[in-house]
Amino acid sequence: MPDPQPTNWAAGRYQSVAERISVIAREVVAAAERLQPVRGTALADLACGTGSAALAAAEAGAEVTGVDFTPELIAIAAERPGADAVRWVVADASDTGLPDGAFATVVSNMGIIFVEPTSLVAEVGRLLAPGGVFAFSTWVRDEAGSPFFTPIVETLGQPPASGYSPDQWGDLDVVHSRLADRFHDVRFETGSHTWAFDSVESAVRFIADESPMHVDLLGRLDEATRDRLLDAFTAALSAATNAEGRVSFEAPYAVVTARKTG
Numbered sequence: 482m483p484d485p486q487p488t489n490w491a492a493g494r495y496q497s498v499a500e501r502i503s504v505i506a507r508e509v510v511a512a513a514e515r516l517q518p519v520r521g522t523a524l525a526d527l528a529c530g531t532g533s534a535a536l537a538a539a540e541a542g543a544e545v546t547g548v549d550f551t552p553e554l555i556a557i558a559a560e561r562p563g564a565d566a567v568r569w570v571v572a573d574a575s576d577t578g579l580p581d582g583a584f585a586t587v588v589s590n591m592g593i594i595f596v597e598p599t600s601l602v603a604e605v606g607r608l609l610a611p612g613g614v615f616a617f618s619t620w621v622r623d624e625a626g627s628p629f630f631t632p633i634v635e636t637l638g639q640p641p642a643s644g645y646s647p648d649q650w651g652d653l654d655v656v657h658s659r660l661a662d663r664f665h666d667v668r669f670e671t672g673s674h675t676w677a678f679d680s681v682e683s684a685v686r687f688i689a690d691e692s693p694m695h696v697d698l699l700g701r702l703d704e705a706t707r708d709r710l711l712d713a714f715t716a717a718l719s720a721a722t723n724a725e726g727r728v729s730f731e732a733p734y735a736v737v738t739a740r741k742t743g
Contacts, residue, residue, distance in 0.1 A: 488595070490530070491553040493696035497687065499531045505618045505674060505734060506533035506590035510541060512670065512736045513586050513616035519543040522585035525608055527574040527601075528592025532558030532567065538588065539566040546579065548572050549592075575600035582610045589617040591734075594647040598659050606663040609741040615664060621651030621671065621733040628721050628730055629676070629688070632713035633698070637706070651735055664739035671735045678728040684718045685711065 499506075513519060520542030526535035527548050535547035535558070545567045549555050555569050572578055574589070574596045587605050594617070605615050640646075649655045653669045660667055678684035688695040689711060699707050721730040 488694055489697045490549075490551040490693045492700065493693045494691040495554055495693050496531045496557055497691040498693070499533050501676070502591055502674065503533040503537075505672075505736070507537045508672070508736050509534055509588050509590050509616050509618050510537045512668075512738050513538075513588055513614050514541065516614045516616075516666075516738055516740060517585065519586055523583055524586040524588065525577070525579065525584045526592075527577070527587060527589045527605070528596060529558065529589070530554050530592055532561060532564065532569075534588050534590040535567050536561060536563050538586075539563055543586070546570060546584075548574060548577050548579070550574070575604045577604060577608065579608055581607055584608050584613060585610055586614045586616065588615075591618050591620065593617055594619045594650045598645050598649075602659055602663060606741060611741060611743050613741045614738060615660075615741065616736065616738045617650075618734055618736050619650035620648050621735050622648045623731075623733055626717075627732060628684075628714065628717035628728075629692075629695075629732075632710060632717050636710045636713045650737070651733070656737055660739050663742060665742050666738075666740040668738045669735055670737075671733060673731045673733050676728075676730055676732060678718075680726050681715060681718045681722060681728055684728045685715055688714055 519538055522543055524538045524543040525546045525548060529535050529547035529549045531554050532547050535545045539545045547558060547567050548570045550573045552571050555571050558564060559569050574593055587608055593601050656669060657667060689699060718728050721728050
């Protein structure tokens with residue numbers, strides 16, 4: 482497998498991914514609201530991508546700041562309907578430059594899970610006012626495998642050992658360990674997201690042309706290896722088709738909420 486390096490989130494078409502998981506963004510905002518109302522309060526959406534959670538929070542009446550370190554994604558977010566209600570900032574989620582204790586709520590939809598966790602948790606703790614709410618979504622590792630990820634390991638091998646990976650946030654014990662020093666009242670609600678495509682061809686096109694994680698990875702491979710990996714994706718997706726040739730499979734996820742201690 483190629484040496485690990487930060488994903489180029491401007492590769493492909495992230496908004497296509499964001500549209501498919503926007504329902505989870507709304508769940509994150511709703512989960513935060515169950516702990517305390519967001520209307521009229523300051524809320525930050527970290528690693529906001531094209532802004533689905535930020536815009537959902539703005540609709541709920543929050544005073545929203547959306548933060549992402551990829552300028553291309555912020556530019557797309559700023560053109561979406563309702564975007565004028567959000568302050569958009571290009572910055573790293575673990576080093577935003579925003580004021581201490583300025584926010585009642587911090588949210589993220591499948592974003593902060595890609596950020597180095599120790600610095601991320603410290604930054605969220607710094608941004609939140611005492612008693613503030615942290616709410617985010619995370620993918621949960623599917624032991625049965627996923628057509629989006631299993632072919633990568635089968636074709637390229639296990640990734641090199643590193644300090645963190647996104648799906649670690651999908652482990653409740655890891656969540657408690659990472660949040661224990663700064664947060665309490667941790668809640669972990671699981672769900673399942675359906676990925677659906679009209680055909681194997683459209684699903685492979687999503688991987689090859691739209692999903693930034695996959696587009697970025699494929700772009701770092703030689704042609705022969707890239708072709709082998711696309712063949713492996715095609716086989717895995719073919720196994721998830723119904724009689725009409727439509728692709729559909731489930732991806733487990735969790736929405737985590739916690740309250741800042743002090």
